[in-house]
Amino acid sequence: MPAFNKKEVMDLRNGKKRKVSGGVRSRRRPAAARMKREAGKVLRSLTVESNIRRSGLMDDEDCFSISFLRPDPSGAASxxxxxxxxxxxxxxxSYGVVYEAVARxxxxRVAVKRLQCDAPENVELALAEFWALTSLENRHQNVVQLEECVLQRNGLAQKMSHGNKRSKQYLRLVETSLKGERILGYPEEPCYLWFVMEFCEGGDLNQYILSRRPDPQTNRSFMRQLTSAxxxxxxxxxxxxxxxxxxILISQxxxxxxxxxxxxxxxxxxACLSSKSGEEHPAAGCGAGGAAGGGKGSNQNINKFWLSSACGSDFYMAPEVWEGHYTAKADIFALGIIIWAMIERITFIDAESKRxxxxxxxxxxxxxxxxxxxLLENPKMVLHIPQKARSAMSQGVKELLLDMLAVNPQDRPDAFQLEVRMDQVTCAA
Structure with missing residues (x-):
């Protein structure tokens, strides 16, 4: 693999040889999958220097400052x-706004995402995040923490709880996602979900790494933190x-x-997907608010569950994701790409954001x-790691990255094997 040359990549961008983020060069995913991929990019907690827009702030503040509802034993809301x-x-x-806020x-300080539930795809993305984060029984220092989620409609706000089948509003949101059509409210009666999460003042991994001089000690720390998460x-x-x-956000x-x-x-x-099928479908009792989050009492092997929605971001997708038949090992491949790029500071220019x-x-x-x-086009292709002649990458890290980026997911370590090996190679370095 040739050495990285930023100018050449920018020239490619200007010459429109390839649309780096968004277009697929030889295989096209279904429209719904592409829409998911793009929508997943839009909401992030950013730094002060980011694109701050204050237009409409007071209107949004008025919306969120509405009192939460607390049900009393009689069933009324106070x-x-x-x-x-x-x-x-x-x-x-395109479908939401992120604010810095303060708990009165x-x-x-907290981060608040406001998502307007005006389209089924927006509701689907919001519920996926809600179900994932509320299914965790314990906290982890390297996973962003959801403090609470609030559903707002018609001047009233109601705290959301995982699997609350007594809430008609919650069930209507689930129905919107499942049926693919608007169920909850009308354009003149907007419905919003507010996610209250921990605030990360350090920006994202791109901003942090590229705004500082290379630091092997920081790289090793980040590698261990990522594998632990x-x-x-x-x-x-x-x-x-x-x-x-x-x-990947940074808290300081x-x-x-x-x-x-x-x-x-x-x-x-x-936890509730069939391990014998290549399709994503929940078993009885799961799905709408009932998805078990694993953890205590769950001894299932996540790498035996097959997923079929080809979603993600091009440059971090494993070969099998492009084909639409993959397991959790796809996360290992994406992590390998991130760590490799972080150590050697390999970058590209995003076609849409120009970042x-x-x-x-x-x-x-x-x-x-x-x-x-x-790799999907040429499974026998040999990856040249490290890419740069003066790279400070150790032999142990090089071998681990090659295993993480194996074309056959069965040849990749699972997350637990990876955590052990990462501790070994970073300590040896």
Missing amino acids: AVSPRYSLLREVGRG KTGA IAFLHKNNIVHRDLKPDN TSGSPVLKVADFGLSKVC ELLGTYVRQGTEIVPVGEA
Whole structure:
């Protein structure tokens, strides 16, 4: 693989040889899958320097400052004081807005996502994130924490709970997602979901790595944190399906950077999926609010559950994801791409945002091609790791990355084997 040359890549962008993020060069996914992939990119907690838009802030603040509803024993709903005040908008996408906010009682900073439930695909993404994060029985320092989710409609707000089958609003949201048509409310009566999450003031992994000088110690710490997070998610039967530097946030409240895996809009809770089928379908008692989140009492092997929706972001997708038949091992491949790019600072220019993003690729003539797509076309292709002559990558890390990026998912370590090996190679370094 030739050495990375940023100017050449930018020239490719200007010459429109390849649309890096969005287009698929040789195989086209179904429209619904492409829509999922794009929608999954839009909501992130960003830094102060990010694209801050203040238009409409007061209107949104008025919406969120409505009192939450607290049901009393008689079944009526009593109003309580607003719990959060919005400070500023820190991100905006095609189906939602992210704010920095403060908890009025404690003064703690939080991130608040406001998602308008005006289309089934938006509801589907919101519910996927809600189910994944609420299915976790325990916290993990490297997984973003959901504090609560609030459903707002007609000037009233109701706290959402996982699998609350008594809530008509919740069941209508699920019905909207399943039927693919708007069930809840009308255009003149907008419905919103508000996600209250921990605030990550350090931006995302792209911003953090590319704004600082290379630091092998930080790289080793991040590698251990990432593998620990994925092992935790897989232990709890959650496949992320959209791991990329954009979806890895940085918290610096403890003094040293702590990674937080975020954006679970494309995630899948596998505890109730059939392991004998290549289709994604929940077993009885699961799905709408009943998806078991694994964890305690769950001894299932997540790598035996097959998924079929070809979703994710091109440059981090495993070969089998392009074909639409894969397991949790796809997360291992994506993590390998991220770590390889982080260590060697390999980047490309995103066609839509024009941002410089961490990500490895294969150069084929005048085109740059995602590694997973290239391996699918040529399974015998040999990856040249490290890519740069002066790379500080150890032999142990090199061998581990080659295993993580194996074309055959059975040849990749699972998340638990990866965590052990990562500790070994980073400590040896």
